Amino acid sequence: MAPAYLSVELRRLVRADAGARCGYCHTPEALIGMPMEYDHLYPEALGGPTERENLWLACTRCNDFKGNRISGRDPETGATLPLFHPRTQRWREHFTWSMAGTHILGLTPLGRTTVATLRLNNDFIVVTRQFWVAAGWWPFAEDS
Numbered sequence: 001m002a003p004a005y006l007s008v009e010l011r012r013l014v015r016a017d018a019g020a021r022c023g024y025c026h027t028p029e030a031l032i033g034m035p036m037e038y039d040h041l042y043p044e045a046l047g048g049p050t051e052r053e054n055l056w057l058a059c060t061r062c063n064d065f066k067g068n069r070i071s072g073r074d075p076e077t078g079a080t081l082p083l084f085h086p087r088t089q090r091w092r093e094h095f096t097w098s099m100a101g102t103h104i105l106g107l108t109p110l111g112r113t114t115v116a117t118l119r120l121n122n123d124f125i126v127v128t129r130q131f132w133v134a135a136g137w138w139p140f141a142e143d144s
Contacts, residue, residue: 018057023086043068065118072117084114097139102129
């Protein structure tokens, strides 16, 4: 849902930039049946501005798990690393899909950190992705 203080034009620009899909799990808005949220990449609570360069779309699930986080722990090394930044980093450089198409795999330490911190493979979404794969809707060609 868009906060009331985001202008219609700013919402339009951010949606176009994001391609109407979550910047973290890459789920298209059309598959979740509800509007994406406008995520402050650097959270407002930490002083992040409400401007195009700091906004991206996120599904409710990813946005809730992200909260005010800007970093997390790499599950392999324990190092604290920044989370994936969908506006400045390329998804395919940090993530790929499992052979079954149901799990997001982190290709880099930053990718692993984001997968773990945002719980990109929580049980609920993995079951949903199984249905999407069976229907031939998932993963999208540009993600593979």
